[in-house]
Amino acid sequence: MKILRTTAALIALALPAHAATDIHEVTSPGGITAWLVEDHNIPFTALELRFRGGTALDPEGQRGAVNLMTATLEEGAGDLDAQGFAQARDALAARFGFDSSADAIAVSAQMLTENRDQAVDLLRSALVDPTFDPNAVNRVRGQVLSNLASAAQDPESIAALTFQHDAYGDHPYGTDSSGTLDSVKALTPEQLAAVHKAAMARDNVYVAAAGDITPEQLGALLDTLLGDLPATATAPPGAATWQADRGTHVVDFPTPQAVVRFGQPGLDVQDPDFMAAFVANEILGGGRFTARLMDELRSKRGLTYGAYSQLATMDLADFVAGQFASDNDKTAEAVGLVRDQWAKIAKDGVTQPELDAAKTYLTGAYPLRFDGNGPIASILVGMQMQGFPIDYPKNRNALIEALTLDDVNRVAAELYDPAKLHFVVVGRPTGLDAH
Amino acid sequence: MPHRLPAALALCLCATPALAQDVTEFRLDNGLDIVVIEDHRAPVVTSMVWYRTGSADEKTGESGVAHFLEHLMFQGTATTEPGDFAATVSALGGSNNAFTSYDYTAYYERVAADKLDLMLSMEADRMVNLDLSQPIVDNERNVILEERSQRTDSNPQAQFQEQMNAAQYMNSPYRRPVIGWRAEMEALSREDALDHYRTFYAPNNAILVVAGDVEPDAVRAMAEEHFGPLKPSDTLPPRARPQEPPQLAERRLTFHDERVAQPYVTRSYLAPERNAGDQSEAAALAVLAALLGGDPTTSVLAQKMQFGENPTAIYTMAGYDGTSVDPSTFTLGVVPADGVTLQEAEDAMDKVLADFLKDGVDAAQLDRIKTQLRASDIYNRDDSGGLANEYGAALAVGLTVQDVQDWPRALQDVTAEQVLAAARKVLDRRQSVTGWLEQEETTP
Numbered sequence: 001m002k003i004l005r006t007t008a009a010l011i012a013l014a015l016p017a018h019a020a021t022d023i024h025e026v027t028s029p030g031g032i033t034a035w036l037v038e039d040h041n042i043p044f045t046a047l048e049l050r051f052r053g054g055t056a057l058d059p060e061g062q063r064g065a066v067n068l069m070t071a072t073l074e075e076g077a078g079d080l081d082a083q084g085f086a087q088a089r090d091a092l093a094a095r096f097g098f099d100s101s102a103d104a105i106a107v108s109a110q111m112l113t114e115n116r117d118q119a120v121d122l123l124r125s126a127l128v129d130p131t132f133d134p135n136a137v138n139r140v141r142g143q144v145l146s147n148l149a150s151a152a153q154d155p156e157s158i159a160a161l162t163f164q165h166d167a168y169g170d171h172p173y174g175t176d177s178s179g180t181l182d183s184v185k186a187l188t189p190e191q192l193a194a195v196h197k198a199a200m201a202r203d204n205v206y207v208a209a210a211g212d213i214t215p216e217q218l219g220a221l222l223d224t225l226l227g228d229l230p231a232t233a234t235a236p237p238g239a240a241t242w243q244a245d246r247g248t249h250v251v252d253f254p255t256p257q258a259v260v261r262f263g264q265p266g267l268d269v270q271d272p273d274f275m276a277a278f279v280a281n282e283i284l285g286g287g288r289f290t291a292r293l294m295d296e297l298r299s300k301r302g303l304t305y306g307a308y309s310q311l312a313t314m315d316l317a318d319f320v321a322g323q324f325a326s327d328n329d330k331t332a333e334a335v336g337l338v339r340d341q342w343a344k345i346a347k348d349g350v351t352q353p354e355l356d357a358a359k360t361y362l363t364g365a366y367p368l369r370f371d372g373n374g375p376i377a378s379i380l381v382g383m384q385m386q387g388f389p390i391d392y393p394k395n396r397n398a399l400i401e402a403l404t405l406d407d408v409n410r411v412a413a414e415l416y417d418p419a420k421l422h423f424v425v426v427g428r429p430t431g432l433d434a435h
Numbered sequence: 436m437p438h439r440l441p442a443a444l445a446l447c448l449c450a451t452p453a454l455a456q457d458v459t460e461f462r463l464d465n466g467l468d469i470v471v472i473e474d475h476r477a478p479v480v481t482s483m484v485w486y487r488t489g490s491a492d493e494k495t496g497e498s499g500v501a502h503f504l505e506h507l508m509f510q511g512t513a514t515t516e517p518g519d520f521a522a523t524v525s526a527l528g529g530s531n532n533a534f535t536s537y538d539y540t541a542y543y544e545r546v547a548a549d550k551l552d553l554m555l556s557m558e559a560d561r562m563v564n565l566d567l568s569q570p571i572v573d574n575e576r577n578v579i580l581e582e583r584s585q586r587t588d589s590n591p592q593a594q595f596q597e598q599m600n601a602a603q604y605m606n607s608p609y610r611r612p613v614i615g616w617r618a619e620m621e622a623l624s625r626e627d628a629l630d631h632y633r634t635f636y637a638p639n640n641a642i643l644v645v646a647g648d649v650e651p652d653a654v655r656a657m658a659e660e661h662f663g664p665l666k667p668s669d670t671l672p673p674r675a676r677p678q679e680p681p682q683l684a685e686r687r688l689t690f691h692d693e694r695v696a697q698p699y700v701t702r703s704y705l706a707p708e709r710n711a712g713d714q715s716e717a718a719a720l721a722v723l724a725a726l727l728g729g730d731p732t733t734s735v736l737a738q739k740m741q742f743g744e745n746p747t748a749i750y751t752m753a754g755y756d757g758t759s760v761d762p763s764t765f766t767l768g769v770v771p772a773d774g775v776t777l778q779e780a781e782d783a784m785d786k787v788l789a790d791f792l793k794d795g796v797d798a799a800q801l802d803r804i805k806t807q808l809r810a811s812d813i814y815n816r817d818d819s820g821g822l823a824n825e826y827g828a829a830l831a832v833g834l835t836v837q838d839v840q841d842w843p844r845a846l847q848d849v850t851a852e853q854v855l856a857a858a859r860k861v862l863d864r865r866q867s868v869t870g871w872l873e874q875e876e877t878t879p
Contacts, residue, residue, distance in 0.1 A: 041476055042816050075732075083742070086732035090803040093810030112810055139741060142749040142772060146697050153696035155589060254693060257584035288525045289509075289518055299518065302577025305585050325585045357526055364528015368545060371477045371647075372817040 023380065023390055026215045028222035034207035035380040035390060036218055039373060043113040045211035046373040048381040049127075049226075051105040052204040053236045055177035056316065059198075062191055063172075064179020066199050068137070068144055069192040070100040073107075075136035078125035082136050085126070094119040096126070102177055103315045104385065105199060110374065113212045120225055128228045130196060132189040144184055148176070155259040155325075155426040162251055163244075163261040163321070163424040171240040173317055201233035202226060208380030211373035240317040244422040248335065248433065251426045258331040258427025262309075262338060263321035264420040269313035269386050275399050276411035278311060282358045283350045284341060284416075285309025285322050290357065292345070296337050297324060303334045313386070320415070331429035339418060346416035349409030363397040458826070459651035460836045463658060465667045466639025470826050470836060471654045472646035474819035480647035481820040482554045483543040484562070485827040487642070488635035490615075491537040491608040491676055491760070497627050499615015502535040503579055504628045508542065509533075510571045512564040517571050520557055527553070537609055538760045539831035545820065548648040552657050555643075559661035562636055565629070572625040580621065583614050591692035595872045602686045602868045603703050606677045607761055637668035642830045646823035674833075676761060679705065682866035689871045698873040699750075699770045700781045705866040706765040709757040709842075711834050717757035718845035719857035720765060725804045726796060726854065727788075728753025728767065733800065739787045740769065740780075747775050747783040760832045765861050777871045788862055796851035808846050 027033045055066045074089075074096060075082040089096060092115050097108035107127065111119040151157035161176055168174035178184070205226060209218050242265040267277045285293045285308050293307040309322030326334045350358075370376055383392060425432060457473040490501045510517040524531040529546035544554045587593045597612050604610035614620070643662070645654050682705055709717040728736045728751050736751035750770040757763050771780035815821060829839045 039476065042813060044813055044817075046817075082732055083738065086730060087799075087803065090730065090733060090807055093807045095814070110814060112813060139746065139749070142746075145773070146749055146770065149696040151696075153694050255589050257581070257589045259589075289521045290525065298578055300574070302574045302581065305578060305582040325581070325589070327581060327584050330581075357522070361525045361528055364526075364547065365530070366528065367477075368479050368528060368530075368547065371479045371819070374817055 023393070024215060025390055026218050026222070028219040030223040030227045032202060032205070032207065032222040032226055034209055034218060034222055035384060036208070036213070036215060037210040037373075037376050037380065038214065039210060040212050042373065043212050044373070045111050045113065045116060045209055045213045046377040047109040047111065048208045048377040049107040050206045050381050050385050051107075051200045051233065052103065052206070052315070052385065053199055053233055054101050054104040056102055056172040056236050057195065057199045057234050058172060058179075059191070059195060061183070062187060062195070063175060063183040064144065064177070065187055065191055065195045066105065067100045067178045068141060068184060068187055069132075069195050069199070070098050070105050071144065072132055072137055072140045072192060073098050073126045073130045073196075075140055076131040076133045078129045078131075080125070081131075081133065082139075085122070088122055089119075092119050092122065094122065096123060098126075100177065102173055108378075116213070116221075120221055124225045124228075127200065127225065132192045132196075134189050137187075137189050137192060141184060141187070144178055145181060148178055148181055148184065151176070151178075155253050155255050158251055158253060159259040159261040159323070159424050159426040162249060162426070163263065163422070166244040166249055166422060166424060167242055167263070167319065168240040168317060169243050171316070172237060173240040173314065197230050198234040201230040203231060204233035205229070206381050206384040208377045208384065210376040210380070236315060238316070242317070242319065242420075246419055246421060248423040248425060250429065250432065251424065252428060253426045255427050257325050257327050258425050258429045259323070259325045260331060260335060260338075260423060260425050261321065261323045262335075262421060262423045263312075263319050264417055264422065266311050266313065266318035266320045267415060268318050273411045273414070274311075274313075276403055276407045277415050279355065279358050279362065279400065279403055280345065280350060280408050280412040280415065281309055281311050281320065282362060283354045284345050286358070288361060292341050293322065293324070293338065296341060297326075297334050301333075301337075303330045303337075307334075307338070328428050329430050331425060331427065332432040335423060335425070335432060339421065342416055342421050343418045345412050346418065347413070349405070349412050352405050355403070355405055355408055359400055359403070362400055366397055458836060458840070461651075461655060463638065463663055465663065465665055466637075467658065467662050467665075468642040468830060469654065469658055470642065470644045470830065471649060471651040472644070472819055472822050472826065473649065473651070474646060474816075475648050478548045478648045479545065480548040480551050480645060480649055481543060481545050481823050482551055482558070483541055483644040483646075483823050483827050484558045485539050485541045485642040485644065485831045486636060487539060487640045487674070487831050488631070489536050489538045489540055490611060490613040492635065492672075492674070493608065493611070493631065496619060497623065497631075498611040499579065499613075499620040500623055500627050500631045501540055502614055503576070503620070503623050504631050505533045505535045505540050505542075506575045506579055507567055507572065507628050508561055508565065510575060511566050511568075512560050513566045514560065514564065515557075517568075520561065523553070523557065529554075535613055537613060539828065541827060541831070543823075551645065551649060551654070552661075555657050555661045558643075559665060562638065562641065562662070563665055565632055565636075567625055567629065569625055572628065576620070576623060579614065580617070583617060583620065587612070587614060588617075591690070591694050592872065594692070595688075595690040595870060598688055598690060599701065599703060599868055599870045602688055603705065603764060605679060605682065607679050608676055609761065634670070634672065637671065638662055638665045639667035640671050642827055644823045644827040644830075646819040674760060679762060685864040685866075686868045687870070688868065689873065691873060691875045693875040695872055695874045697770060698777055698871065699768060700777045700784070700869065700871050701766065701768040702784075702867055702869045703764040703766045704861050704863065706755060706763050706861045707757070708759045708761065708763045708832075709829075709834060709838070711838055714757075714838060714842060714845045715848070715853065716857055718842070719849050719853040720755045720757060720861060721846060722801070722804060722849045723854050723858050723861075724753045724755040724765065726800060727791065729804065733803070735791055735800075736767070736769070736784065736787055739790070740783055746772050747780055748772055751784075758828050758832055758834070777873065781869065792855065792858060792862070796854050798851065801851060801854075805847055808843065812843055
């Protein structure tokens with residue numbers, strides 16, 4: 001689940017044309033760069049950090065180390081224990097978030113202008129000087145183990161993990177980024193301290209800020225916050241290779257409604273054909289009710305509450321993935337319809353009216369995403385992670401407008417391959433042939 | 436470990452006015468209430484139409500009809516085809532959806548600010564001109580049954596919560612799930628949905644909330660044009676629902692399900708709601724929830740149960756939302772630590788509550804919570820859509836714009852004594868339900 005959620009967020013990146021001119025690159029005196037949208041309307045700053053690598057940097061035999069480390073950063077730092085840290089944060093009314101995913105560690109902060117310096121000092125202590133106190137580690141470990149146990153009994157989580165493992169085997173993308181019960185139980189505070197140094201450094205961090213802060217203030221902030229991190233992080237592992245067969249993998253689970261996940265290899269976000277594929281996918285499996293999967297499975301037949309597909313673009317792999325849930329006695333019909341739609345878009349492509357509607361939707365929706373300091377900071381940091389230039393927002397809609405029906409249908413024919421389409425079904429579907 | 440910042444570092448937040456955003460309210464002659472929240476930072480607008488009807492207003496035996504109608508509201512009017520509404524919004528690059536709760540049903544669109552006029556015309560159209568074919572109704576019934584399968588029946592925690600609610604409310608329609616009981620959903624007809632529609636959907640039972648890059652005068656003109664001609668209903672039923680009798684005996688539930696991996700104990704107490712012009716008790720309960728279980732580290736339950744030598748819990752929570760027509764609930768939850776039984780976890784929770792009532796409120800913790808609440812007024816301004824939600828929900832349950840704007844002050848004015856008084860009143864086991872969620876007992 002984490003893998004898909006993260007990539008969904010990264011794919012959804014965009015900025016309105018009017019805001020594009022307001023993005024500034026700021027380089028600190030110490031040489032750390034950040035993207036900034038300055039807006040002094042509301043007296044706070046949203047700050048987003050990403051450390052590339054994420055849970056893919058777990059050392060051999062320590063699956064879950066980055067996840068547990070990240071979750072423990074705020075549980076004691078510098079002179080403060082977990083209680084002291086939380087109390088100091090609350091007294092400043094600062095908001096910090098720490099999360100890890102397959103490609104990145106994400107740190108989010110919202111800080112009031114009037115005490116931003118103190119808030120930055122506190123956040124710095126969590127990033128640079130976490131204590132990994134054994135009691136704190138054990139406390140957070142208990143939460144992670146509980147989550148793992150729950151995920152093992154949750155059909156959506158089972159479907160996500162089974163799909164990832166079918167696709168990528170023993171590569172980190174193929175296993176649970178939180179680790180296993182056994183691997184998490186074995187993690188030591190010393191291992192967390194080591195992986196902290198390996199996964200959070202000045203050379204793998206991306207920074208974006210939006211709100212009530214000037215470039216000069218942000219420059220100083222960057223050096224205070226990040227200047228004492230190690231210079232270099234561990235390199236990520238190699239690319240993950242798709243290895244799922246075409247077929248249907250049924251996982252027996254006692255639930256009235258089967259969860260279905262499906263997919264095939266995809267396309268890099270910087271591939272010249274990516275935008276055409278993105279538009280094709282919007283027509284096939286976008287969130288609009290007029291998208292083909294939603295129309296065929298929900299609007300026409302009432303087989304599901306919702307069906308979607310998306311292009312997942314990760315650092316070490318790209319794939320197309322979709323999901324829906326249907327009552328067990330309807331699952332086989334719904335799976336067949338998805339296979340039909342997959343073959344249809346590959347063979348016949350999309351229609352001009354579909355392309356026109358998708359274009360107006362995508363280009364019209366683009367500016368709407370920029371509506372607050374928090375969303376803007378997230379967008380800017382995601383753009384950096386995905387390798388887009390700072391002026392990309394100015395050109396993005398034009399790239400969509402320029403696509404012809406031939407472009408989209410050529411790419412759809414190349415991308416969608418029913419022979420590679422793999423299904424995972426978690427439930428007790430009737431009349432469904434597993435392979 | 437109480438930790439207090441030096442006074443010099445304490446927040447003043449003095450620059451925060453109570454009315455941080457520009458909010459304008461007015462009412463059309465036909466009774467439609469309108470709230471405009473200005474935020475000119477981006478050329479975006481959120482438009483919401485809230486109806487003062489939800490699942491608690493349904494007829495007995497028709498549970499789920501309010502939500503069913505919400506789905507059907509996208510299935511065509513006298514002049515539009517099924518699906519046109521969503522297709523029109525998405526063709527403009529907008530997004531739209533709807534949601535149903537116990538006390539309200541709301542429809543919203545998020546579009547470029549210059550598309551507001553079209554949104555209002557479409558909302559006005561479906562307020563009075565819904566036109567449903569039988570095949571569309573039959574298909575959509577399957578969709579809501581799949582929705583129930585996905586949200587509730589595939590999720591033992593959701594099923595458990597449904598049982599908890601039904602036990603908490605002995606007479607109030609809050610005992611019914613918003614999505615409906617399956618057997619009653621299966622029997623919902625086109626006529627049932629249209630009857631709910633004709634009864635409750637009218638301009639004088641609705642609130643239009645527009646938030647974003649708009650001017651109040653422009654919204655007024657557009658609203659007059661599109662909603663102004665609609666006739667108010669003169670047959671709106673009074674919102675006088677069956678009330679709870681005195682609750683004299685605590686209830687206990689145990690929910691077994693083989694899919695449960697992590698057992699937990701939860702308790703809900705009947706609790707008073709916010710009332711127009713009288714929010715002080717609700718404010719005290721909101722602060723009580725923050726004190727007991729608002730922060731995963733510093734709350735009273737977390738400190739006493741998740742820290743120390745022998746932690747009894749890995750997660751604790753307390754919650755209260757008083758934005759409702761009829762009495763709400765105050766809820767507690769504890770996920771026991773490994774090796775701790777549900778009985779031990781519940782006993783530990785009860786000991787924390789008893790100690791809290793005896794020892795009183797930690798002044799520093801109360802200060803920190805109030806500081807965060809004040810700061811929320813700043814952070815919340817970043818999300819005008821969220822503000823639209825806050826105003827819409829409040830007005831839909833009978834509160835006023837003034838109540839919404841008084842709420843931050845009501846929270847700041849809460850004293851430690853009021854918190855304890857509210858706690859003593861509400862944390863009464865006789866009006867509570869305690870539930871255990873655990874895996875199926877297995878025979879060795």
